Amino acid sequence: MNGTLHDDRIAVGGDAKQRYYDGRGYGRPIGGNEIELSRVEAAHLLFRGDLEAVVTDTGATLSFKSFFTQSARTDSGFAQRFLVYADLRDRGFYLSPALDGWPGEDTNEAVDFTVYPRGKGPTDTAVKYRITVVGERKPIPAAELAGLVLAVVDEESELTYLESAEPSFDGSSLYDPETTIEGALIGDRVICWDAPEHVYETGFYGQPLSGRAAIIDGAIQLSLVEAAGLASIDRLTLTDITDSDDSYDAIVARGREVEGDRFDRRLTVYQTLRSNGVVPKTGFKFGADFRTYNNVESVSNLPHSEHLIRVVSPEHAFDPKELSLDVRLAGGVRKRMVFALTGANETITWLSVSRLTP
């Protein structure tokens, strides 16, 4: 059977509706038994040998090879979309292009394909994945990612699926020191020479100033976000500054000095997590801003940390390779990668991204 190409759509007659659409989820009906196919769908049917050729307006007869080449040369995203379409078909899914008026239609412009649950097709209403196809060189605005599956085609045409969702934190670590401790602002950290043991042991604030050979009893070092967090709830004052508001200001000023605007964004995230019962600690060893613990009862009995958090600005665009790096690393250490999108002192949009095998 042949299709007829006109305006980027391929019309197929005969028993096409029954054969391709009803039976296998290709195209959309356009009256009677006729259907029209998008270029990607037509290419896939040619590829499988289920369609013999596509005939153009000028009467040329195109095989898979020539149709594929022509399509890829007129539409720079075609080859990538074809690879993803074919892969999802191979995995046993029916899917439709998310074009206006098509069964896969989606309000989000970034969506390329709507994938139905296994065993379902375009005549059902259920949606399994909403897919955005990108090449590895194309930055993706963070704000566009929510609820989508990103299908990244790398330079060697291998596919990586990344699913983004809203993370749920389930924090129960609502520790309060219940006393105001005193610290000295020294460089880019705060040293408390005489903090109650529970500040570290139960609250998991700071790090003891100790080695294997010696301990200065009660001395802990706080990071600047930890110190600002404690000062903001009136639990820390700086040496020589008895007012906690002034102490907070002094710590934040130091934070901006060493880190610029990023400090405010990171502090917003730190405080939000703490106030939700989640304990953020440095994620440096994982290349992230924070690793987080939902339930800290004591440091000597520390649970596995659940999330890695990277703080980015709301305008951030992900480089797919960096995203792949973050997500791969998080998966390797059994944590979920979360991005906190925020400007200074603004609300936070949370986005978790994980690898998906469709």
Added chain:
Amino acid sequence: MNGTLHDDRIAVGGDAKQRYYDGRGYGRPIGGNEIELSRVEAAHLLFRGDLEAVVTDTGATLSFKSFFTQSARTDSGFAQRFLVYADLRDRGFYLSPALDGWPGEDTNEAVDFTVYPRGKGPTDTAVKYRITVVGERKPIPAAELAGLVLAVVDEESELTYLESAEPSFDGSSLYDPETTIEGALIGDRVICWDAPEHVYETGFYGQPLSGRAAIIDGAIQLSLVEAAGLASIDRLTLTDITDSDDSYDAIVARGREVEGDRFDRRLTVYQTLRSNGVVPKTGFKFGADFRTYNNVESVSNLPHSEHLIRVVSPEHAFDPKELSLDVRLAGGVRKRMVFALTGANETITWLSVSRLTP
């Protein structure tokens, strides 16, 4: 016993040479039994209680706490160097500051400490590690890293040691297609509709254009670096361009179009590896430019890939957090992280970085 502070050096008399220098590798002799200590060394002796106090020019007597605070406030790197010094001492090493005229003296300005092998000290000549101490917020010029151990102090005062060395590749994959194949430049890849099977199966060039359900026999997709690599050795011409030099130029032009200067740098690295018998394939899933195989006999019997490679410019400065991320990920997948420093068409400086537990 007390020390006397003058010009950032702490002189200690009595039996100090025997007690601190000969016996435990602190300081340097300055005549008779007297030694002088750097601030970090003196702070460590105070911290351990092995020195009682440091007396200043003005007669003030400083304990560990006041001496530490004073030192950290006059020298922004002091607290970080102290943490690293104390950690290495805890791990059983003797080490000296790398100051001119001191036992740890080093020609590289970036070195902070010279660490001796366990059981050795400043009177021996052997060196175990040359340590550079940095905070997590300080970028490190790539060119300075070779042969050093980077001790990164993160914001919570935890330490990460990263060792850099020259990697050795031991490649034996000297495949040559021995025929010129033809490909079509389509977008950011080249499709060869009719390549001999061994191009992929033995040479590990490209990726078959196939799915589980169908295969176009002999069709492979090449990345632009793979295609340029094959064209550069006269093994690929583009459809409609029969001269391989012109084909090479056309592929490189497309590479620059989609990737800018980075394409030339990546191509230099790709070609150098191939000509050394090492097979580079995309490192996208690991967030790197390439993963490499030393010995590919056939794709169906592929060995573990040994290295992850990131291509950076010679002027690149590493953000310690990004470096930590790369090295951590590579370690997690049992590969070594390698940075290839190169401008376009220039020589390459190779730098492998791995995590170290001293």
